Amino acid sequence: MANLQEIINADISIIGGGIAGTSVARELSKYDISIIVIEQKHGVGLEGTSTNHSLVCQGGDSLTFRPGTLHAELNIKSIPLWPKLSEELNFKFRRIGGLWLIRDNSDYKKFQKMVSRAFKSTLDPKSPLLIPEGSFSPLRFVDKKELKNLEPEISDNFLGALYDPNLATVDPPEVAKAYAENAKANGVDFLFNTKIKSIKREENKFELHTDNALIKSNIVINASGIEADRVAEIVKARDFSYVPLKGTLVEFDEELGKLINHETTILPRGSPHLQVVSPTVDNKLKAGIHLVMSFRSDKEVKDYAVNHAINVAKTLYPALRFENHITKSFVGFMAMTNPDTGWHDFVIANHDFVPNWINIVLGPAGVSASPMLGKKVVEILTKSGLILKEKSNYNPSIRKKVES
Numbered sequence: 001m002a003n004l005q006e007i008i009n010a011d012i013s014i015i016g017g018g019i020a021g022t023s024v025a026r027e028l029s030k031y032d033i034s035i036i037v038i039e040q041k042h043g044v045g046l047e048g049t050s051t052n053h054s055l056v057c058q059g060g061d062s063l064t065f066r067p068g069t070l071h072a073e074l075n076i077k078s079i080p081l082w083p084k085l086s087e088e089l090n091f092k093f094r095r096i097g098g099l100w101l102i103r104d105n106s107d108y109k110k111f112q113k114m115v116s117r118a119f120k121s122t123l124d125p126k127s128p129l130l131i132p133e134g135s136f137s138p139l140r141f142v143d144k145k146e147l148k149n150l151e152p153e154i155s156d157n158f159l160g161a162l163y164d165p166n167l168a169t170v171d172p173p174e175v176a177k178a179y180a181e182n183a184k185a186n187g188v189d190f191l192f193n194t195k196i197k198s199i200k201r202e203e204n205k206f207e208l209h210t211d212n213a214l215i216k217s218n219i220v221i222n223a224s225g226i227e228a229d230r231v232a233e234i235v236k237a238r239d240f241s242y243v244p245l246k247g248t249l250v251e252f253d254e255e256l257g258k259l260i261n262h263e264t265t266i267l268p269r270g271s272p273h274l275q276v277v278s279p280t281v282d283n284k285l286k287a288g289i290h291l292v293m294s295f296r297s298d299k300e301v302k303d304y305a306v307n308h309a310i311n312v313a314k315t316l317y318p319a320l321r322f323e324n325h326i327t328k329s330f331v332g333f334m335a336m337t338n339p340d341t342g343w344h345d346f347v348i349a350n351h352d353f354v355p356n357w358i359n360i361v362l363g364p365a366g367v368s369a370s371p372m373l374g375k376k377v378v379e380i381l382t383k384s385g386l387i388l389k390e391k392s393n394y395n396p397s398i399r400k401k402v403e404s
């Protein structure tokens with residue numbers, strides 16, 4: 001435990017112990033370099049990583065991401081990595097599959113377009129984003145009868161669905177813990193209850209000031225989630241813009257969870273709010289998502305946002321009494337970049353004028369892309385001239401408790 005006077009030296013400091021900070025720490029722990037993760041909370045994965053829909057885009061959904069973005073690239077490249085990762089690190093990975101419900105011909109035509117684009121961009125053997133054989137099952141349309149077989153409680157109003165058998169779910173805080181514990185066992189240090197308050201940059205070195213300790217590092221990775229802009233601003237390394245997008249979700253108990261097998265969703269029409277119900281790894285359900293741009297301090301769960309989730313669930317499953325099975329409702333924030341253009345991309349980049357400073361800003365599908373985040377950081381560090389020597393004794397499965 002650090003005391004007031006403690007000075008810590010590390011080659012790389014990672015600010016933030018969410019899914020970004022922990023997955024990057026794990027990847028970097030493969031190399032002979034000293035690393036410290038600094039987290040303001042008492043453990044890992046307690047902020048954005050714990051307040052989301054827990055879905056791992058494994059097929060149809062990631063194939064709809066805008067081609068050419070880092071968001072699409074890292075998600076698609078993560079698809080084949082998840083099953084092996086869950087075995088290596090022993091966390092739950094449940095393949096639930098997704099049903100994109102069809103109300104009419106217009107939905108059907110949209111889904112047809114989506115499928116043809118999906119196949120063009122990632123299943124073409126010449127594509128740089130080719131998904132290896134065996135890690136992806138093709139999407140297919142199911143009629144009303146098959147839809148009812150797959151989801152017996154679904155409303156009779158749907159004509160069928162586009163079925164994506166690949167979609168999966170995890171418990172993101174469990175995954176962050178697994179990344180962190182493996183990183184720790186491979187030599188990464190963790191400092192909890194420690195908030196970065198100020199940073200001094202001298203030549204190409206950083207001094208990170210906190211209440212408990214002074215951390216000196218050559219390289220800083222800013223993985224502070226929704227605070228990434230404020231942290232970057234301290235060293236004038238903010239070269240991205242984002243708006244905090246507030247999402248509200250409702251969780252329902254196992255009694256309902258056992259009745260629904262797949263992520264079920266309808267395309268929103270004339271509304272920014274998502275309409276989705278899906279099972280969790282521990283057989284509960286999550287529904288939502290009411291989305292609104294807001295101040296990041298606005299963590300209040302509003303009744304209208306909860307009602308949105310209940311209405312969505314009842315539209316999809318009219319015979320079930322959702323109101324009687326709520327276990328919690330909660331708010332999460334994501335950093336939505338490019339609000340002007342209306343589409344989103346990740347930021348994972350070295351700052352142009354602040355050498356050795358890497359910003360990570362994820363937003364939607366950041367958990368899904370986490371197996372690739374560290375690999376992207378390694379690529380950036382290597383390109384900037386850092387020689388990373390692999391450790392001979394790296395162990396991909398060993399774990400050591402991180403929290404105090």
Ligand SMILES: Cc1cc2nc3c(=O)[nH]c(=O)nc-3n(C[C@H](O)[C@H](O)[C@H](O)COP(=O)(O)OP(=O)(O)OC[C@H]3O[C@@H](n4cnc5c(N)ncnc54)[C@H](O)[C@@H]3O)c2cc1C
Nearest residue numbers: 016018019020048049052053055196225247365366367368
């Ligand atoms: C409603 C909603 C639904 C979503 N659904 C999904 C989904 O189904 N699948 C998916 O893949 N993604 C989903 N996302 C996105 C996903 O939640 C994010 O991409 C991901 O959690 C971001 O992780 P992170 O590590 O960047 O941020 P965080 O998990 O927030 O981690 C940042 C960490 O930095 C720490 N920190 C901040 N400032 C400081 C400081 N000054 N000093 C020290 N520590 C600091 C924080 O305490 C925090 O632990 C969803 C998001 C929302 C809002």
